[in-house]
Amino acid sequence: MTDLGSPQLPAAARYDFLGRPLQASDKVCCLGQLLYRQADAVEFLQFLQYLCLNQASAAGILRLLGARQLVAAE
16 A cells, blocks of 8 residues: 555665665655765765775766766767
8 A cells, every 4th residue: 555645766766875775754865876865965975985086986986877978979
């Protein structure tokens, strides 16, 4: 049974960027494929900063966040 008054998270989107379960009552934001609670915005930015310290993983992180290569018009 579903409560029509509360938003339902997709089955695959029930966990935040650290693997913690999300509740329907949480104010959830996303950046690319990563979900985070509004209240955890500072921790989310620190998480991204930590990920970006390793230059070798930069391309994968950018793809995860939705980056794509633009093709120049000829």
